[in-house]
Amino acid sequence: MTRNLVVVLLLGGALMQQTCAAMVCPGEIWPDDHGKHVQAHGGDILKLGDTYYWFGEYRSQENVRGKRYVGCYASKDLVNWQFRNEVIKSDAPFGIGPRWVLERPKVFYNKKTKKFVMYMHLDGPTNPDGGGSGYALAQVGVATCDTVDGDYTFVHNFRPLGQESRDIGQFIDDDGSAYLIFESRPTKGFFIAKLSEDYLDVEKEVCFIRAPLEGGALVHYDGLYYLIGSYMTGWAPNANQYATASRLEGPWSKFKDIALPEAKTYGSQSSMLVKVVGSKKTSVIFMGDIWKPRTQWDSRYLWMPLEIGGGKLWLPEPKPWTIDIQTGETSIP
Numbered sequence: 001m002t003r004n005l006v007v008v009l010l011l012g013g014a015l016m017q018q019t020c021a022a023m024v025c026p027g028e029i030w031p032d033d034h035g036k037h038v039q040a041h042g043g044d045i046l047k048l049g050d051t052y053y054w055f056g057e058y059r060s061q062e063n064v065r066g067k068r069y070v071g072c073y074a075s076k077d078l079v080n081w082q083f084r085n086e087v088i089k090s091d092a093p094f095g096i097g098p099r100w101v102l103e104r105p106k107v108f109y110n111k112k113t114k115k116f117v118m119y120m121h122l123d124g125p126t127n128p129d130g131g132g133s134g135y136a137l138a139q140v141g142v143a144t145c146d147t148v149d150g151d152y153t154f155v156h157n158f159r160p161l162g163q164e165s166r167d168i169g170q171f172i173d174d175d176g177s178a179y180l181i182f183e184s185r186p187t188k189g190f191f192i193a194k195l196s197e198d199y200l201d202v203e204k205e206v207c208f209i210r211a212p213l214e215g216g217a218l219v220h221y222d223g224l225y226y227l228i229g230s231y232m233t234g235w236a237p238n239a240n241q242y243a244t245a246s247r248l249e250g251p252w253s254k255f256k257d258i259a260l261p262e263a264k265t266y267g268s269q270s271s272m273l274v275k276v277v278g279s280k281k282t283s284v285i286f287m288g289d290i291w292k293p294r295t296q297w298d299s300r301y302l303w304m305p306l307e308i309g310g311g312k313l314w315l316p317e318p319k320p321w322t323i324d325i326q327t328g329e330t331s332i333p
């Protein structure tokens, strides 16, 4: 490499670092307040007061073998994230065995019980010798905590509505009602289900959508529900889809592409839709994961403001962007 090229690359890297300190840079390393890449994969956002909390799979290279972790970060602007805690750092609960899986944690706050309630996809082999598929249990796990970023304690594990459940998604409607979205392979579709009053159980089926999709993410925007899901291609990206309905119970429209299908969601997979209600605008942010199955700690995030409204939804080509949390306005300079 010539000296000039090295200088250009170094300057380019420094410029990108500076840009990403003030902007969301899809697909780049996202450093937290300690300069470490955020570990909150398959995550969710919970807003409390003026603070956003980002929870997700904490897949650091330093993790102890056999343990699974959930990370919690806090931010006031959705760009700069402060590491708070490994809110779960645990060996397999409920006797699941060492080949266990903890994915897509989602945290709800229950105003009545004042508890933070975390749902997660819990999985592992059903075979007692640990052989066979690592995704055979197909359950959810529930853990609770008295503080948002404290150490969560496992409560129980089960199959919601008695159904196999793998990818889960979280939805809190404008009236505060809390729902779990879960994919269920034998039924060839996914469920939207209401949580019990204390959020510790999945109480009631609200809707079953027959579509072979996972990574369910839902938002209520301008009188319509928009639901995004991805096809089931393991860690590999595919053309994520969306449908709309005026009631959660449905009927739901046909599924359509959220971006040009050949772009395969720009290498990402849906995880959550975040609604930012500002003084001038309501923006909806697509939160997706760019998985790196062999180096999971280096998996990246694709967050982009969606073009949404009138029953249409579109994920624009990823570029660095800014958000004004007060006004809700986003811009792609």
Ligand code: DGJ
Binding pocket: 042, 103, 104, 167, 214, 215, 233, 234, 235, 269
């Ligand atoms: C796709 C899911 O969305 C991920 O959360 C993970 O379960 C992978 N499949 C595993 O292959």
